[in-house]
Amino acid sequence: xxxxxxxxxxxxxxxxxxxxxxxxxxxxxxxxxxxxxxxxxxxxxxxxxxxxxxxxxxxxxxxxxxxxxxxxxxxxxxxxxxxxxxxxxxxxxxxxxxxxxxxxxxxxxxxxxxxxxxxxxxxxxxxxxxxxxxxxxxxxxxxxxxxxxxxxxxxxxxxxxxxxxxxxxxxxxxxxxxxxxxxxxxxxxxxxxxxxxxxxxxxxxxxxxxxxxxxxxxxxxxxxxxxxxxxxxxxxxxxxxxxxxxxxxxxxxxxxxxxxxxxxxxxxxxxxxxxxxxxxxxxxxxxxxxxxxxxxxxxxxxxxxxxxxxxxxxxxxxxxxxxxxxxxxxxxxxxxxxxxxxxxxxxxxxxxxxxxxxxxxxxxxxxxxxxxxxxxxxxxxxxxxxxxxxxxxxx
Amino acid sequence: xxxxxxxxxxxxxxxxxxxxxxxxxxxxxxxxxxxxxxxxxxxxxxxxxxxxxxxxxxxxxxxxxxxxxxxxxxxxxxxxxxxxxxxxxxxxxxxxxxxxxxxxxxxxxxxxxxxxxxxxxxxxxxxxxxxxxxxxxxxxxxxxxxxxxxxxxxxxxxxxxxxxxxxxx
Numbered sequence: 001x002x003x004x005x006x007x008x009x010x011x012x013x014x015x016x017x018x019x020x021x022x023x024x025x026x027x028x029x030x031x032x033x034x035x036x037x038x039x040x041x042x043x044x045x046x047x048x049x050x051x052x053x054x055x056x057x058x059x060x061x062x063x064x065x066x067x068x069x070x071x072x073x074x075x076x077x078x079x080x081x082x083x084x085x086x087x088x089x090x091x092x093x094x095x096x097x098x099x100x101x102x103x104x105x106x107x108x109x110x111x112x113x114x115x116x117x118x119x120x121x122x123x124x125x126x127x128x129x130x131x132x133x134x135x136x137x138x139x140x141x142x143x144x145x146x147x148x149x150x151x152x153x154x155x156x157x158x159x160x161x162x163x164x165x166x167x168x169x170x171x172x173x174x175x176x177x178x179x180x181x182x183x184x185x186x187x188x189x190x191x192x193x194x195x196x197x198x199x200x201x202x203x204x205x206x207x208x209x210x211x212x213x214x215x216x217x218x219x220x221x222x223x224x225x226x227x228x229x230x231x232x233x234x235x236x237x238x239x240x241x242x243x244x245x246x247x248x249x250x251x252x253x254x255x256x257x258x259x260x261x262x263x264x265x266x267x268x269x270x271x272x273x274x275x276x277x278x279x280x281x282x283x284x285x286x287x288x289x290x291x292x293x294x295x296x297x298x299x300x301x302x303x304x305x306x307x308x309x310x311x312x313x314x315x316x317x318x319x320x321x322x323x324x325x326x327x328x329x330x331x332x333x334x335x336x337x338x339x340x341x342x343x344x345x346x347x348x349x350x351x352x353x354x355x356x357x358x359x360x361x362x363x364x365x366x367x368x369x370x371x372x373x374x375x376x377x378x379x380x381x382x383x384x385x386x387x388x389x390x391x392x393x394x395x
Numbered sequence: 396x397x398x399x400x401x402x403x404x405x406x407x408x409x410x411x412x413x414x415x416x417x418x419x420x421x422x423x424x425x426x427x428x429x430x431x432x433x434x435x436x437x438x439x440x441x442x443x444x445x446x447x448x449x450x451x452x453x454x455x456x457x458x459x460x461x462x463x464x465x466x467x468x469x470x471x472x473x474x475x476x477x478x479x480x481x482x483x484x485x486x487x488x489x490x491x492x493x494x495x496x497x498x499x500x501x502x503x504x505x506x507x508x509x510x511x512x513x514x515x516x517x518x519x520x521x522x523x524x525x526x527x528x529x530x531x532x533x534x535x536x537x538x539x540x541x542x543x544x545x546x547x548x549x550x551x552x553x554x555x556x557x558x559x560x561x562x563x564x
Contacts (some may be wrong), residue, residue: 077494098425129521133448140456144428147463151421163467170460 005296009036011121033125037114045267046076052313059317083260088167091154097279098152102256103261105145117275118193120285120298131192132184135276136177142269143169146240146250150264153253159235161249164324166193168230168314171331172237176227178339179220182346183211183280192276196284205290210283215367216345220374221281223339225308230327232266234312236319237327274308275301282308334378338371345370351354399440407433420466428459445521 017025034374056062065072116131118124150162187198201209211217229238240249352363414426431454438447
């Protein structure tokens with residue numbers, strides 16, 4: 001029963017490809033993977049927007065969208081129709097081709113990064129040897145699309161915002177990569193499916209061997225998630241868009257469905273980055289306890305992904321937007337040094353792998369101290385002189 | 396198989412050729428990035444996926460940003476982005492420099508003894524590449540890293556000359 005459920009997507013795939021002659025089966029199975037990703041994550045995106053609005057509503061003590069269908073469940077489709085039927089305004093002086101190309105590219109680059117995420121035990125669209133590298137190669141390409149959007153609009157505010165957005169993305173690329181490197185060091189592979197397999201197994205059947213449950217993994221996960229929030233332009237790092245202050249930044253000259261495409265790309269990027277975070281730190285499709293393995297692995301993956309994304313929504317509802325100097329300072333003075341220290345920490349963890357007995361406790365203590373002490377010290381230094389806040393103009 | 400190679404080569408060369416003939420320097424830069432992407436397709440075609448993704452990461456992700464930022468930060472206004480038709484001296488110097496680089500490359504290619512005939516396809520995993528880079532080739536990697544760091548420090552020194560006048564915040 002469990003095995004059948006686990007292999008269900010494969011069985012469906014084989015059943016569909018069975019209708020086609022042998023020579024084109026590889027093509028059909030490839031296309032099926034693409035269609036499945038588009039359908040599943042398209043719907044996931046639609047309901048993420050609804051969930052986000054619902055949750056934000058609850059956080060702010062209001063009901064959220066509740067008029068379209070039962071509990072507002074048809075709201076995403078109403079929004080889609082609205083975005084599609086809106087007038088598409090292209091500025092007269094804009095670079096028409098690039099103006100059109102930018103939203104398409106940004107969605108395309110967001111989507112292709114799903115290709116290497118292992119959604120289940122047998123469910124990985126492309127099992128590449130250099131999967132993590134592929135993921136980041138796809139990620140950095142979207143920066144280019146962002147630049148195109150800003151430049152093609154022929155609006156100096158769009159241009160300045162695009163440059164600010166690029167500065168933010170480039171700044172946070174570094175802590176993101178520095179947080180990922182320890183995982184690669186300790187699992188000894190760049191393949192996402194092997195990284196998940198390396199996190200298999202349970203101590204006493206209840207404590208999973210996920211990377212996040214080690215000192216370096218815990219620090220790495222937090223650096224990764226902070227950088228991921230910044231990479232996907234979400235609050236509290238959403239100042240490239242900052243609709244209340246910057247009239248939507250590089251999206252100023254976009255309207256209708258092109259504007260919606262940028263948000264689609266944002267949600268795709270967020271899902272993909274959180275998926276990578278789940279894969280690298282939270283054990284991917286592995287079940288949290290031994291006996292819960294009866295639940296298919298892809299269900300676990302989606303549950304973990306949804307939990308991580310819910311945390312991001314919670315952060316969005318709680319924290320205030322940062323200023324650009326605070327944002328870059330956080331990246332360069334706090335996250336990058338911590339990431340580098342964490343790299344050394346992971347090296348220590350790797351070298352002390354054969355310590356046992358009481359030495360195991362020493363290993364944990366040293367590893368935790370290596371990351372906690374710099375965290376406190378750097379944090380104290382950076383925040384000294386900032387509190388208590390004085391208000392010069394308000395009384 | 397060869398058809399794909401011709402297509403990739405065509406894409407790379409067309410992008411490069413159009414990039415050279417365009418007057419709008421941003422368009423040229425974007426097409427140049429397209430050409431670099433073509434190079435990474437070529438690596439993928441050749442089975443070197445690690446190199447292909449590294450090419451995308453470094454060229455499409457990083458070098459492209461350097462090029463675009465350099466273009467935007469050195470031009471006064473948008474009209475300036477469109478370069479005026481070249482004068483004769485510029486054409487001559489461009490031909491000289493381009494010709495000498497091309498000559499250097501061609502002579503290097505011709506001077507290198509290349510193994511012809513059917514070669515065995517090496518089955519290198521990323522792990523093998525990593526061990527090679529961290530073991531026998533570590534010196535080269537370190538030297539490249541040091542050179543890049545020096546270049547970065549030089550850039551910081553060049554860029555930070557007039558920041559003394561502003562109050563540190």
